Amino acid sequence: MKHLVLLGAGHAHVHVVKNYAQLARHGAMPPQITLVSPYPRQLYSGMLPGFIAGHYGLAQCGIELEPLLAGTPIRLILRSAVALDAAASQITLDNGTVLGFDWLSVNTGxxxxxxxxxxxxxxVREHGLFVRPIEAFGALWPRVAELAQTQALRLTLVGGGAAGIELAMAIRHRLPGAALTLLTGGSPLAANYPQAVQRRVAGALKDRNITVLVDAAIGFAAAEVQLASGARLACDVPLIATGAQAPAWLQGSGLALDAQGFIAVDACLRSTSHPQVFAAGDVSSRTDRPLARSGVYAVRAGAALADNLEAALSGQALKRHQPPAHTLNLLSCGQREAIASWGPLSAQGRWVWWLKDRIDRGFIRRYQKP
Ligand SMILES: Cc1cc2nc3c(=O)[nH]c(=O)nc-3n(C[C@H](O)[C@H](O)[C@H](O)COP(=O)(O)OP(=O)(O)OC[C@H]3O[C@@H](n4cnc5c(N)ncnc54)[C@H](O)[C@@H]3O)c2cc1C
Structure with a gap:
């Protein structure tokens, strides 16, 4: 029987796993499948700001993998990949084990x-608190919140994209007495959003007494961030929410990669160099149509990936995945308020947060029920 390895339990793979689990429960014989994930649950980044703000417990923000696999022959290995040899069809895990595959799908984020x-x-390595891996950040955050009970903390958010913005406002809600600064890295605030949303974000940060500096961090020392402008910023906790990069272990994989090192895939989510390899979500890069890296697109790729893996393994034709040009993006603002953005349109208010909360909880629920 052919062996399919699902590397990473990202947004798209939870859908693939659920799809195969349902087939197995209905008596269909799925291929031999192994899911590799460093953690027994997949924390949903969309709800992380809500956890930081204190709206959710961490357990509410995650999809447990064991229950998703219960009653299916899908094997779970709790490890990380550290190397991939696409020509030899082998993955090396962080305990040195080598895992062979006939088919591979990568959704490691x-x-x-x-x-x-x-x-x-x-x-930055010594002094920074990194947002990824999200599981590690989720475990460390309560210590920061505890520290804030004993002293007036100065926090700096490094990164002016969605993650930095949402986390800054979530922290303000949780730690009203903290001094908060957001560094945009020198680019405009919320640079990937339309101007109307940029204005809304700037207003929301101002209302919450969060200082925004259009400046970049160039170094860190104890209780200090050095800025490109030459200024030094007093800081107890520098929180690193800079843009996402491709994993270094892809470099020696032999897979075709884009200029930034992400896996190059075609419209069917198939590697442009190795037909037995598929990839989806932020670790991949569409060669036919560049897409923004976002959880929304990663979720949307799930159903297409599941269909194309089933088709590829049974020798059927693949289908093109056509995500919409505009997706609904929802930025939470801490105190149960959010900003919505869809193409050129935007809106803001408590009802937007209510909508986001419903969508996010709905996503988790979908994968928590067998
Ligand atoms: C604070 C924050 C808020 C965000 N809010 C939003 C939002 O509201 N909307 C939105 O669209 N985007 C949001 N994003 C961006 C979003 O997190 C990413 O775009 C999204 O997570 C990408 O999904 P993915 O499935 O590709 O990867 P991920 O969600 O990162 O999942 C990858 C999985 O692979 C696992 N993995 C990693 N490395 C390995 C390895 N070597 N071997 C095996 N497994 C591995 C990880 O543990 C993880 O479970 C936010 C990001 C942050 C940090």
Whole structure:
């Protein structure tokens, strides 16, 4: 029987797993499948700001993998891939085990490459609190919240994209007495959003007394962030929410990669160099149509990936995945308020947060029930 390895339990793979689990429960014989994930649950980044703000417990923000696999022959290996040899069809895991595959699907998400970031911002490895892996950040955050009970904390959010913005406002809600600064990296705030949304975000940050500096961090020391402008910022906790990078282990894989090192895939989510390899979500890069890296697109790729894996394994024709040009993006603002953005349109208010909460909880529920 052919062996399919699902590497990473990202947004698209939870759908693939659920699809095969349902087939197995209805008596269909799925292929031999192994799911590789470093953690026994998949934390949903969309709900992370709500956890930081104190709206959700961490357990509410995750999809447990064991129950998803219960009653199916899908094997779960709790490990990370550290190397991939696409020509030899082998993955090396972080305990040295080598896992062979006939078919491979990669949905491992982006990384914050500590080595690369240390070169750009010396001291970040020692002093920075990294947002990824999200599981590690989720475990460390309560210590910051505890520390804030004993002293007036100065926090700096490094990164002016969606993650930095949402986390800054979530922290403000949780720690009303903290001094909060957001560094945009020198680019405009919320640079990937339309101007109307940029204005809304700037207003929301101002209302919450969060200082925004259009400046970049270039180094870290104890209780200090050094800025490109030459200024030094007093800081107890630098929180690193910079943009996502491709995992370094893809470099020696032999797979075709884009200029940033993400897996190059075609419209069917298939590697452009190795037909037995598929990839979806932030670790991949469409060669026919560049897409923004976002959880929304990663979720949408799930159903198409599941269909195309089933088709590929049974020798059927693949279908093109055509995600919409505009997706609904919802930025939470801490105190149960959010900003919505869809193409050129935007809106803001408590009802937007209510909608986001419903969508996010619905996503988790979909994969928690067998
Ligand atoms: C604070 C924050 C808030 C965000 N909010 C939003 C939002 O509201 N909307 C939105 O669209 N986007 C949001 N994003 C961006 C979003 O998180 C990513 O775009 C999304 O997670 C990408 O999904 P993915 O499935 O590709 O990867 P991920 O969700 O990162 O999943 C990858 C999985 O693979 C596992 N993995 C990683 N490395 C390995 C390895 N070597 N071997 C095996 N498994 C591995 C990981 O543990 C993880 O379970 C936010 C990001 C952050 C940090």
């Amino acid at each position: 982006p990384v914050q490459d500590r080595q690369r970031l240390e070169k750009q911002m010396p001291g």
